[in-house]
Amino acid sequence: MTNCQIGLVGAGTIGGGVVKILNKQKEFFATSLGLPLELKRIVDINADHFDKLPIGNTICSANADDILNDDDISIVIELIGGTTFAKELVINACNAGKHVVTANKALISEHGPEIFETAEKNGVSLFFEASVGGGMPAIKTIRESMIANEIISVETIINGTCNYILSQMTEKGLSFDSVLKTAQENGYAEADPALDIEGGDSGHKVSIMASLLYGGYVPYEKVHIEGITAITGDDIKFARKLGYTIKLLGIIKKLKDNYIDIRIHPAMLHNSHILASVSDVYNAVYIKGDAVGDILLYGRGAGEMPTASAVVSDVVDIARNIATDHRKRISMDYYRSSNELKVASISLITSRYYLCFSVSDEPMVFASIASVLGEHSISIASVIQNEEHSDDSVPIVILTHEAVEENLQDAVKEIERQSFIKAKTRIIRIEE
Numbered sequence: 001m002t003n004c005q006i007g008l009v010g011a012g013t014i015g016g017g018v019v020k021i022l023n024k025q026k027e028f029f030a031t032s033l034g035l036p037l038e039l040k041r042i043v044d045i046n047a048d049h050f051d052k053l054p055i056g057n058t059i060c061s062a063n064a065d066d067i068l069n070d071d072d073i074s075i076v077i078e079l080i081g082g083t084t085f086a087k088e089l090v091i092n093a094c095n096a097g098k099h100v101v102t103a104n105k106a107l108i109s110e111h112g113p114e115i116f117e118t119a120e121k122n123g124v125s126l127f128f129e130a131s132v133g134g135g136m137p138a139i140k141t142i143r144e145s146m147i148a149n150e151i152i153s154v155e156t157i158i159n160g161t162c163n164y165i166l167s168q169m170t171e172k173g174l175s176f177d178s179v180l181k182t183a184q185e186n187g188y189a190e191a192d193p194a195l196d197i198e199g200g201d202s203g204h205k206v207s208i209m210a211s212l213l214y215g216g217y218v219p220y221e222k223v224h225i226e227g228i229t230a231i232t233g234d235d236i237k238f239a240r241k242l243g244y245t246i247k248l249l250g251i252i253k254k255l256k257d258n259y260i261d262i263r264i265h266p267a268m269l270h271n272s273h274i275l276a277s278v279s280d281v282y283n284a285v286y287i288k289g290d291a292v293g294d295i296l297l298y299g300r301g302a303g304e305m306p307t308a309s310a311v312v313s314d315v316v317d318i319a320r321n322i323a324t325d326h327r328k329r330i331s332m333d334y335y336r337s338s339n340e341l342k343v344a345s346i347s348l349i350t351s352r353y354y355l356c357f358s359v360s361d362e363p364m365v366f367a368s369i370a371s372v373l374g375e376h377s378i379s380i381a382s383v384i385q386n387e388e389h390s391d392d393s394v395p396i397v398i399l400t401h402e403a404v405e406e407n408l409q410d411a412v413k414e415i416e417r418q419s420f421i422k423a424k425t426r427i428i429r430i431e432e
Contacts, residue, residue, distance in 0.1 A: 004319045005040040007067030007098075009089060010079030011049040014103060014130070015042075017308025018077060023054040025312070035319045041067050064089055068096050075318055077311060078102040087111050094118040094126065099322075101314040103130035103307055109204040109220045112211070116332040123327055127314035132205045133158060135306030136299040137313070138285050142212045143330060149289030151213045154252040155431065158205045160281035160301045161189045161196035162228050162248040167279040169236050170245060176231065188281055198227035199248065202264045206250040209285075210262045213252060215334050216341035218262060224346040226265035235356060235426060238384060238397050244268040244354075245276040249431060259344040267431045268354050347406040352381070352430035355400065357415070358393040358423035365420050366396060376411035378403045393422040399430070 006022075008015055022039050030036040041059045042050065043066060050060045059066075067073055068089075076093040080086050083106050090107065093100050095118065102108070107115070108128050119126040129139045142151075157163050161183055168179040180197070183189035195201045203225040210218040228248050239246050249267035254260060269276040274296060278284040283301030288294055300306040321329045359365045370380060384397040400408070412425050 003036045003038045004075065004322060005038045005070075005073045006075045006077065006315060007041045007043070007070065007073040008039060008077045008079065009043045009064050009067060010077075010081070011042050011044040011046075011053065012079065013304045014307045014311065015044070015077075015079040016049065016053055017304040018079070018311050019053045019055065019058075021305075021308055021312045022315075023056065029316065033316070033320075035316060035323065037315065037319060040073055041070060043067055068092055068098075073098060074322060075099045075101065075315055077315065078104060079311070081106075083107050083110055087115065090115050090126070091118050094122045094124050097122055097124060099124045099318045099327075100126045101311055101318065102126070102128050103311055104128070105131040105201070105204040105208060109207045112208070112335050113217055113337040116335045120328070120331070120333050125318055125321060125328055125330070126332065127318060128208075129314050130307045130310035132208055133283050133285060133297065133310075134299065134301040134303060135309045136283060136285065136297045136301065137310070138209065138297055139212065140313075141285075141287070141295070141297060142209060146287065146289055146292065146295070149291045150254075152254065152288040152290060154206075154209060154213065154250070154285060154287050155275060156206065156209070156250040156252075156283070156285045157247050157275055157278050158250050158283050158285070158301060159196055159199075159202045159248060160283060161193060162199075162202070163278065163283070164188050164281045165197070166228060166231070166236075166246055166248065169231070169233060170240065171279070173233065173236075175233060176229070197229055199225040199264045200227075202248060202250050206252060206262060206264060209250075210252045210260055210341070211335055214254065214260060214341055216339045217335050217337060218260065218341050218343060222262070222343040224263040224265070228266055230426060231266055231428075232426070234395060235354075235428065238356065239268050239354070239428075241384065242268075242354075242382075242399065243271050244430070245271055245273075246428065247275060247278070249275070251431070255344055257342075259342045261344050261349055263346060263349075265429060267429050269431055273431070347404075347409070349405045350402050351405065352402050352432070353400045353408055354426075354428040354430060355398045355412070356426040357396045357398070357421065358425075359396055360420040360422060361394045362420060365394075368418060368420070369396065369398070369415055372415050373398075373400070373411050376403075376407040376414075378408060378411055
């Protein structure tokens with residue numbers, strides 16, 4: 001194989017990691033794999049990035065057109081993020097007959113149909129392993145390793161920021177705000193952490209996984225998303241007392257009539273659950289297949305080198321395809337707007353629930369709550385009421401048996417209209 005020339009757009013944290021790996025592994029790729037990879041050009045508007053990297057003879061500039069107009073470059077790596085210029089770059093690269101590697105989950109989730117259609121039309125590949133789970137091979141596992149299976153379900157902890165915050169709250173009894181501040185100081189959370197803590201980042205990732213799992217397209221806006229901002233220290237303490245751990249969980253399940261249950265929300269996992277012990281900034285994807293059984297992927301879901309590792313693995317895959325003249329070995333032609341999958345409404349799911357009511361300390365309150373729950377076909381499994389409480393309110397914690405989401409929400413709305421309710425009821429679903 002002659003040199004496979006690469007253009008990299010974005011030499012920040014992840015891009016820098018890619019440069020380091022390509023430089024370190026260059027001889028191995030060429031001699032052991034027969035893939036002489038050459039990073040010909042790097043583009044970044046911040047020239048300071050170049051001085052920190054082992055760029056060798058790589059040509060550096062600030063204009064992405066330098067890569068698009070270079071006929072010798074066959075693979076373009078997009079690592080700038082966002083969905084505006086990044087989208088334009090990816091589409092232009094495909095139209096120029098160049099293969100693309102990206103780590104951009106928002107781009108794939110929100111604009112996947114358009115960019116995959118462009119790639120298919122031009123006979124090129126678009127690989128995106130690093131968009132889900134950083135260094136974990138989640139995409140490759142779903143697209144290749146699990147191809148012989150019907151996937152029954154996926155449960156995933158797929159955002160390191162949220163997992164770090166909940167882990168610190170659980171293990172050290174710290175408040176949400178204090179842990180978030182520490183996460184920002186340590187680089188685990190952005191200055192504006194909304195996309196992480198409100199669940200959007202996880203939503204992008206599960207929409208991509210669901211689309212791959214079931215051979216269609218799940219629009220990001222169809223994913224039910226709840227973040228972790230409403231979780232309190234009391235919820236953490238009650239969960240521990242009951243033998244549970246709270247995690248931000250992504251859930252994907254195949255339902256009847258080809259509907260898909262896909263959602264992101266805080267969930268209480270029993271301490272014996274395989275995902276309950278996934279802590280700190282680590283991610284995990286727990287897959288159940290009909291043939292292989294249970295599979296667990298575990299690792300760092302973000303960071304310079306883990307994510308760069310996934311990017312380079314995509315580059316190697318594409319280079320192999322080029323070398324063997326299989327330019328579209330894995331087709332993505334099903335990922336299009338006309339093949340949108342049917343997503344079930346959250347109101348139709350069934351689950352067990354943790355309910356934390358904040359009420360006045362007066363007679364008949366629990367009886368009133370229990371009565372309304374019963375009228376909505378919701379059975380109580382257990383109750384906790386602490387004797388120690390503030391003068392203003394008393395927490396009543398109820399675990400339910402399995403109930404329909406719509407019934408549960410209607411019951412809570414009715415209860416919250418009562419004068420004894422002092423604050424918004426906290427609801428956490430329990431995943432067995």
